[in-house]
Amino acid sequence: MNSLFELDEQLIKLQFEASSREEVTTYLAGRLEAGGYIKSSFLPAVLEREKTYPTGLPLAAFGVAIPHTDPEHVNKPAISVATLKEPVIFHKMGSPDETVQAxxxxxxxxxxxxxxxxxxxxxxxxxxxxxxxxxxxxxxSYEEAVDVLQQELNQ
Structure with missing residues (x-):
């Protein structure tokens, strides 16, 4: 399979208890850095970019967020995912004055x-x-989450 990115159980955290967007972003970036996917400059760049170009998206049932930054901070492509026990606030993509419960x-x-x-x-x-x-x-189930995400995103 020719995949766009790496995705494994080490990059996923299910039912994470985070109190802020910074906490969940820092945790997920830490997982990416531990796996060698990103450079140490990635997290500060993501947090800075989020201030100017927020990534919260409201969906039908709940919100999501897709924090990211420029490729120069990345060693190899990957996605780190967290599902949250309780949503955290991100600012809305395209409308930074509005918030999204991600x-x-x-x-x-x-x-x-x-x-x-x-x-x-x-x-x-x-x-x-x-x-x-x-x-x-x-x-x-981490295995089930990886399967669903691989099926949906890496085809």
């Missing part, structure tokens, strides 16, 4: 600008699948 956070480590659009399109397609997203938000 229940799932996808930290994107994209190494090639040409693949960023492809990945965002795949995520948007997934986000429109309300049943899959709701199922994902309640999962407790």
């Amino acid at each position: 229940k799932i956070v996808f930290v994107l480590a994209i190494s090639e600008p040409s693949k960023q659009l492809v990945m965002l399109e795949k995520l948007m397609t997934l986000f429109r699948k309300e049943e899959v997203m709701t199922k994902l938000s309640h999962m407790t």
